[in-house]
Amino acid sequence: MSAAPLFRRIAFIGIGLIGSSLARVVRRDGLAESTVTCARSESTRNAALRLGLVDEATDDPVAAVKGADLVMLCTPVGAYRALVEAIVPHLEPGAIVSDIGSVKQKVVDELAPLLPARVSFVPGHPVAGTEHSGPEAGFAELFVGRWCILTPPPGTSPEAVDRVRALWLKCGMAVDIMDAGHHDRVLAITSHLPHLIAYTIVGTASDLEDDLRQEVIKYSASGFRDFTRIAASDPVMWRDIFLGNREAVLETLQRFTEDLTALQRAIRWGDGDKLIEHFTRTRAIRRSIIDAKQA
Ligand code: NAP
Secondary structure (H helix, E strand, O other): OOOOOOEEEEEEEOOOHHHHHHHHHHHHHOOEEEEEEEOOOHHHHHHHHHOOOOOEEEOOHHHHHOOOOEEEEOOOHHHHHHHHHHHHHHOOOOOEEEEOOOOOHHHHHHHHHHOOOOOEEEOEEEEOOOOOOOHHHOOHHHHOOOEEEEOOOOOOOHHHHHHHHHHHHHOOOEEEEOOHHHHHHHHHHHHHHHHHHHHHHHHHHHHOOHHHHHHHHHOHHHOHHHHHHHHOOOHHHHHHHHHHOHHHHHHHHHHHHHHHHHHHHHHHOOOHHHHHHHHHHHHHHHHHHHHOOOO
């Protein structure tokens, strides 16, 4: 238990993989005097209570935010607007609204105009995850050693930013603050494009004729398996990410397509030097990720 809780009451709006992982840390370290979740499905509410993730569970977002000094949006980003429209009149003066969504500019553009001056808005993205979903999939150690990016709009209260930063630091994360658009461009290449490629490869394999598909599964350890893990991620969440970060994803995809064409040409013309040069450069990137302890 920490000496003093960081928050009086935290409302988790949605409690899947990420929300439940955060709730586990809050519970473990006593970071809030009380906690509540709003979850739409009864099975999720029951799981949250059974697992001891929160003190209370409700299906009513308005009831959930009453008395909360931190409201943490933990649903796919496409669900935010309707939820925030519902809770806005009931937010406590001085409350902080934050989130964990994987895209940030759309979230800022959509929510900032809805939120009144009496609350602070500190959007965030813990860059940690797995391909699993739901409250059972969460675990408190998920965030340890990873980065959390906060994208507070200009003018956000520094105290509010500090309180949200303190929460993620308690989770074992390092915290960076950046502009929402910059976040989206960085994540387009580090996360969104790799997921798009994985969805494409696995889709292509599943379109192959039946006999070949059997062999694809049988010999998947040769590389395909890693793509299938990524491509097993939640479809709704990823739909919302690609539509929410449309421009940065399309820009990155264009660059990727050009680079792929260059490699295609090198293979066609038997240009082994070009391939060696490229693969040597990418191998060095892997080494720098290992050195940064992000492998
Ligand atoms: P998850 O495990 O699928 O959980 C999503 C939660 O949101 C569930 O409690 C679900 O409720 C609820 N929900 C879904 N749609 C809703 C709607 N329309 N209205 C109200 N509640 C709704 O998802 P997650 O992996 O924790 O991801 C949640 C957020 O974290 C997303 O915004 C995602 O971009 C971000 N994120 C994910 C990862 C990752 O690797 N998964 C990493 C970093 C950030 P029910 O259970 O009742 O359906």
